[in-house]
Amino acid sequence: MVEQAETLRRTPLSRDRVLHSAVALADQAGIESLSMRNLAQELGVVPMALYKHVANKDELLDGMIDVVVGEIDPPLAGTGWQPALRARILSARQVLRRHPWAPLAIESRNMATPAILAYIDSTIEILLTDGFSTDLTHHVMHALGSRVLGFSQELFDTARDAGRTGAADPIPPAALPPEVAARFPHVAAIATAAAHDDTTVVGAGCDDQFEFEFALDLLLDGIDRLRQQGWTST
């Protein structure tokens, strides 16, 4: 009976189970507490067991990224490039908001995983099939940069430390303390201007989603203008 319990104590572990557990752990506890040891414990297994399914921690991270990128919706068909691209990027953004650790993980792994390449490939396809030149498409991809994956690195990123200590954190986004407001008057001007909107608390008065779409549309409009004037070379 001990043998039975040991024998069928778990669905037997697999690369997929490892990857999804890792994603869940990073979502809940923050990426900085994702260690091979913690992950193994979560799975009721000894740390070295993981190495039968992923080569090492870097490959684990790559796998986690692929899981996340795989959650992004496929492109819309039958619309123009602009709605299709816009919808796709906003879908990517929604996905990444569920996995706040992902942007940093993606950026730090400095080469594209197959899933990211596939995502980029199908994104490029949106443009090419709507008549963009390869040159313009290339520049457009650079212009969008990481926004194409749903994130822009905000200098004040509130989402990054989601998870971690649980919801008990008593600190609201900390409407800048008076001494910094004094030293940096223009930052303060912007912050307080944003704060007296209708949003909940004083410090948080900045609608991330709105800002993201604002910047995205600014780019998309500029791109459309280039295209309509038959963009050629520099």
Added chain:
Amino acid sequence: MVEQAETLRRTPLSRDRVLHSAVALADQAGIESLSMRNLAQELGVVPMALYKHVANKDELLDGMIDVVVGEIDPPLAGTGWQPALRARILSARQVLRRHPWAPLAIESRNMATPAILAYIDSTIEILLTDGFSTDLTHHVMHALGSRVLGFSQELFDTARDAGRTGAADPIPPAALPPEVAARFPHVAAIATAAAHDDTTVVGAGCDDQFEFEFALDLLLDGIDRLRQQGWTST
């Protein structure tokens, strides 16, 4: 004589020396080999000595970021907002190209250091003093995102692993291997189109600086258009 050698063996260490040594080490050997132990060795000192000058490694990183941000040129005076902003951002970019580890470090430290706040403050000032509303300024800062600090996170970042193994690395940027070109035809189309420019080797045919300025100007032009049409609300 041993005593003398020991007594004046080094300029006596200071927060500044620690910080600048750390930056130099990260520049040369890559951020991943910047450990308290390595840094101490570089300075001819025992690891714990560093803690008399920086509270811990996180604070060390913050200090390094401040060193880097401090290298960015101050804003141009007497020009319009657009040349001033453009020049500043390109200066920031130049600085960050000397310190390839910095973008990731900045992004991972999720809160602004005083130097970054000062930089942002004076950048906002450029816009406000040229008549931008606080609202538009706010959105503009979000639209620029990290580009305001001179970097956009490219999905294929070649600059990130500068330093590290020295210049002995025999691998050129690896003009995508045929099997990935087959699986991702649109990526391949873009890449090969870029490759037959006049640039050195086949794989590297993508001018980062041009792409950065292209995207930057796309944004700046869009912003200018908003401003000239007296941008009000959503």
Added chain:
DNA sequence: AATCTAGGTGTACGGCGTACACCTGTCAAG
């Protein structure tokens, strides 16, 4: 029945950040 093998285990190593007790040279106050 013998063997192979996929997959979980246990031990151990070197590196990391850093807490904490300690020493030592300098310099000001008595």
Added chain:
DNA sequence: CTTGACAGGTGTACGCCGTACACCTAGATT
């Protein structure tokens, strides 16, 4: 001239990390 405080460098030790490597074991294959 002594004394004692203190700034700053030292040494040891702890707990965490990733992971190499040898081992075991249950089921499938021959």
